[in-house]
Amino acid sequence: MARVKNESVRQAILTSAASQIAMTSYMDTTVAKIAKGAGIAPSNVYVYFESKLQIYFTIYTPWFEAQVLALERAVARLKTPERKIQRLVGGLLNDIADDKTGYTSALMEGLAIVMPKDKYKPDLLHWAENKIVQIVCNAIEGAKPEDPRLRAFAHLLMLTFDGVAMRVKSQRAANESTANRSDVEEALVGMLIGGR
Amino acid sequence: MARVKNESVRQAILTSAASQIAMTSYMDTTVAKIAKGAGIAPSNVYVYFESKLQIYFTIYTPWFEAQVLALERAVARLKTPERKIQRLVGGLLNDIADDKTGYTSALMEGLAIVMPKDKYKPDLLHWAENKIVQIVCNAIEGAKPEDPRLRAFAHLLMLTFDGVAMRVKSQRAANESTANRSDVEEALVGMLIGGR
DNA sequence: TTTCATAAAAGAACGTCATTCGTTATAGCA
């Protein structure tokens, strides 16, 4: 019929936004800068995405999933249950919640200002919790996915994930060093690996 | 010398801001609305506070401290260590992180957008973690404040606190019901109370 | 009481941003 959306423009928007967010933060990444980086007018961004937040979720969701799946593979390579669980917890809290790109930090900014109109659905969180359960079941002989203690572990781990991401943000703002997170990781591991 | 700041105006600003935040959220509470509620011009707000965020911290800090101290007293009234720790965890996660006023929810919005210029200092978090250690020591015979496992528990509990507050915000936005948090609470209690 | 310096109070203006509106230009189809 008429003119058609250009996939390369859509990609340019995502690429530009991703590099802006990684360089600064969600708040400092303006639609104007995203558009400039993509070589288009700011108003044209809205032909491809309905809001700035949606652009960000379009970037974050596959990134997060890829990180978790990579972690799953890394865990599978380890031999003992203890090492596996340690890697799972450490990977989530250090590599993903406190990632170099700052994507998760940006997630906190995004979620904090979510409004009903943005129609945010916490599918990603549910997916992550289920994935954690699955990884633990593969790591520990005899662990059952329905075990409420296991589900509690997964939920607690994701709540801690959010907490760490939140803390990372404000600590960076306060120029404060990362607190000793290893004790917390040990405690979480201890929940599943009986050892005292 | 000259005209002097009116303490009642300062209080009017705080009262107006507190009720606005409780009714809506941090983001929806504009300086203009705060000023209107206080019966002054928006610009005059800046004679008493240097930023909107500072107004909020002025409200939140004493509120949070009072909540924690009240919780401490409630815990002291209970008899068994198990009940005490249960109350501590439940009080923090349900009554304070998921409070009716929405103050803690607003904290997440504030922290998420903290910029270095706002000079946020995480004193409150450190105070809370130390307080948790103290409450646990009073609850459990022989618990030592220096015990790294105890400090890890306190840190984990506060990270979970942030996570819950964060979740509350976005779940409210998604009109989703509160997930079953009791399993998580049980798991946290289990860290200190050896039982299953 | 009058004067005067100081600072609170008010109002207008600024700068920033996400988003929308009105218009133009262009890709696809008859």
Add this chain to the structure above:
DNA sequence: TGCTATAACGAATGACGTTCTTTTATGAAA
């Protein structure tokens, strides 16, 4: 070669935190 839907654009719009400029009230000194 037109015709049409719509991508693309530039110029608004509307919010909002904050600052600038001006006015006004206060309290101390004369």
